[in-house]
Amino acid sequence: MSRVAKKAVALPKGVECAVKDNSITVKGPKGTLKLAMLPGTGVVVENGEVTFSTNDENGSTKMAGTTRALVYNMVHGVSQGYERKLELVGVGYRATMAGKDLNLTLGFSHPVVFKAPEGITLATPTQTEVIIQGSDKQSVGQVAAKIRAFRPPEPYKGKGVRYAGEKITLKEAKKA
Structure with a gap:
């Protein structure tokens, strides 16, 4: 054993x-x-x-x-419950709540609407923060990964949706 x-x-x-x-x-x-x-x-x-x-x-x-x-x-x-925090980094990137739906403005030509699954609570204390809470560890992590997948951090400027405290290693731009 x-x-x-x-x-x-x-x-x-x-x-x-x-x-x-x-x-x-x-x-x-x-x-x-x-x-x-x-x-x-x-x-x-x-x-x-x-x-x-x-x-x-x-x-x-x-x-x-x-x-x-x-x-x-x-x-x-x-x-006690589980919680994940996401940060939106980028000019014009913001998150708002509309009822139980999360509206994300991520630089696309349209807003991204994410509906929270059963047992998950979404909150936006500021325009650039999203807090995901729930009692099931797997579903909280899965929802955080789905939201992050809408616009993962890009390696040149670091813009995108990232986990709180996540370090993004930036690449150097091409030199002419």
């Missing part, structure tokens, strides 16, 4: 975990997340902790560590 799977996941106050019908359900103040059990893993919930083991005797499936990491992310998501 992996070293990761040997460490139990502690359930914070207000978070419940249930294992039924080959699925794990984690419920907390920020929502409910569900995960299909990976093959060859055993999950036990007792005394406010979730422990993991392998059900396979010959060790052909080694998914206990992966299951533990996924359950930890679910517990963290329903208790």
